[in-house]
Amino acid sequence: xxxxxxxxxxxxTTSLAVVDEKANLIVNYKKLLSVESGKKxxxxxxxxxxxxxxxxxxxSHLNGRIHLSNVKIISVSARPxxxxxxxxxxxxxGIGFASVISETLQIPIEKFSHQExxxxxxxxxxxxxxxxxxxxxxxxxxxxxxxxxxxxxxNNGFNIAIIGGSKDLHAGQFIDRxxxxxxxxxxxxxxxxxxxxxxxxKAQIPISTQNLWINFSGPETHAKRLIDKGEDFNAVASGxxxxxxxxxxxxxxNAIDKTGIKEVLxxxxxxxNSIMKQFLMSSFAGQANIHFAxxxxxxxxxxxxxxxxxxxLVGSEVLKSNAQKSFISK
Numbered sequence: 001x002x003x004x005x006x007x008x009x010x011x012x013t014t015s016l017a018v019v020d021e022k023a024n025l026i027v028n029y030k031k032l033l034s035v036e037s038g039k040k041x042x043x044x045x046x047x048x049x050x051x052x053x054x055x056x057x058x059x060s061h062l063n064g065r066i067h068l069s070n071v072k073i074i075s076v077s078a079r080p081x082x083x084x085x086x087x088x089x090x091x092x093x094g095i096g097f098a099s100v101i102s103e104t105l106q107i108p109i110e111k112f113s114h115q116e117x118x119x120x121x122x123x124x125x126x127x128x129x130x131x132x133x134x135x136x137x138x139x140x141x142x143x144x145x146x147x148x149x150x151x152x153x154x155n156n157g158f159n160i161a162i163i164g165g166s167k168d169l170h171a172g173q174f175i176d177r178x179x180x181x182x183x184x185x186x187x188x189x190x191x192x193x194x195x196x197x198x199x200x201x202k203a204q205i206p207i208s209t210q211n212l213w214i215n216f217s218g219p220e221t222h223a224k225r226l227i228d229k230g231e232d233f234n235a236v237a238s239g240x241x242x243x244x245x246x247x248x249x250x251x252x253x254n255a256i257d258k259t260g261i262k263e264v265l266x267x268x269x270x271x272x273n274s275i276m277k278q279f280l281m282s283s284f285a286g287q288a289n290i291h292f293a294x295x296x297x298x299x300x301x302x303x304x305x306x307x308x309x310x311x312x313l314v315g316s317e318v319l320k321s322n323a324q325k326s327f328i329s330k
Contacts, residue, residue: 007075
């Protein structure tokens with residue numbers, strides 16, 4: 001059986017995945033990087049060091065699961081976005097490790113961007129393989145990115161143009177900053193969602209959008225003031241999530257009106273939020289097709305990177321012909 005190995009080393013997760021020739025996910029290992037309590041993130045040097053420690057551990061888990069001799073290509077995320085000047089030191093760890101494996105096994109290595117990996121994982125996990133046939137919109141929303149993208153599939157991946165997004169804070173930064181103020185662990189997304197679901201109350205936090213662009217710094221300031229005034233923490237959490245969701249909804253609507261494209265793929269860690277998903281799916285019901293990656297594949301993962309390697313070698317037909325995917329994840 002031919003296998004396709006992928007490695008992703010993002011700002012907060014070390015990931016390794018293997019898919020087979022039928023696009024079934026065989027291995028999906030992820031290890032979150034450690035962030036000291038009370039801190040709002042990691043320096044690139046800190047993250048790089050943790051990746052270097054984590055990668056040998058994840059590779060060692062492959063023993064007994066697969067035969068490395070069956071791996072036909074190794075794919076790795078080499079930069080944040082698929083443009084020439086896109087760079088982050090954290091990806092050097094994955095590139096180095098992938099290069100060693102490539103030389104040892106004498107197999108080709110393919111470099112993709114972290115963003116392309118998110119898009120492919122979203123297409124696959126959402127069962128939206130038809131998106132590989134035509135141009136579509138994608139909103140990539142995470143702690144390090146809030147970008148509205150115009151995506152053209154190619155034989156080698158995707159041509160991506162940023163047409164909107166956030167002009168200041170990323171949505172994930174907004175969530176993490178307020179979450180830390182509320183005493184939640186970092187990254188705060190899952191915890192903020194949990195406490196937001198504990199209440200029917202919702203703090204009123206204004207949105208700030210213009211055409212295809214969002215500003216989150218004003219809403220962040222407003223949320224901080226509510227906390228200082230003693231607003232219920234659960235209600236603040238709910239208000240923050242609604243503010244982000246309503247902002248994204250408005251920008252997507254503007255993008256649909258402007259481009260006429262009614263296929264939208266939602267990827268990135270923030271898009272694993274169930275409240276946002278319900279809000280957007282309800283908002284666009286009957287008007288547009290909003291596809292959400294499964295929560296496990298919204299957050300950083302190497303599944304999309306491994307699938308890109310398969311896609312590079314054999315094309316999209318194998319993905320289209322296997323609508324039902326079986327996977328084992330750990």
